[in-house]
Amino acid sequence: MDKFDKSILELMQRDVSMSVADIAERIGLSKTACWRRIQQLEKDGVIVARVALLDPEKLDLPLTAFISIRTNKHNANWYKKLCDVLDGIPQVMEVYRMSGDLDYLIKAVVSDMKGYDRLYQRLIKADLFDVSSSFVMETVKHQTQLPLSEV
Numbered sequence: 377m378d379k380f381d382k383s384i385l386e387l388m389q390r391d392v393s394m395s396v397a398d399i400a401e402r403i404g405l406s407k408t409a410c411w412r413r414i415q416q417l418e419k420d421g422v423i424v425a426r427v428a429l430l431d432p433e434k435l436d437l438p439l440t441a442f443i444s445i446r447t448n449k450h451n452a453n454w455y456k457k458l459c460d461v462l463d464g465i466p467q468v469m470e471v472y473r474m475s476g477d478l479d480y481l482i483k484a485v486v487s488d489m490k491g492y493d494r495l496y497q498r499l500i501k502a503d504l505f506d507v508s509s510s511f512v513m514e515t516v517k518h519q520t521q522l523p524l525s526e527v
Contacts, residue, residue: 380405382511382524389521392426432485439511441492443482446506461502469497
């Protein structure tokens with residue numbers, strides 16, 4: 377990945393609706409060369425998707441919960457059941473298998489505490505050992521742009 381690829385990715389991370397012509401002009405490439413690079417970045421899986429970022433509060437999903445899960449089961453059948461349960465809960469935005477004291481960390485968005493309780497009732501169908509939740513009071517920093525200066 378060279379400086380042109382990084383520049384393309386920086387611009388696309390900020391505004392994916394920017395035209396290829398605008399990107400090419402800003403980084404000093406021809407439109408054709410820029411388009412080929414974007415296509416190659418997609419083919420290589422560097423660009424995974426082009427999406428719109430939505431404001432959860434304007435969509436009545438103002439409450440973000442981080443749900444910590446510990447389990448006493450570490451087998452393939454239990455893991456499949458957990459994945460099936462999580463796949464069926466659209467409010468679950470991210471799930472990570474963790475090292476340390478936690479087994480899994482889940483990020484979910486809901487409308488309110490009643491919405492969280494409905495999510496929780498669905499979540500515990502995965503036969504969990506310990507569930508603990510924390511709720512976001514204020515988002516201090518949130519970004520979707522990866523630090524390409526580290527690449």
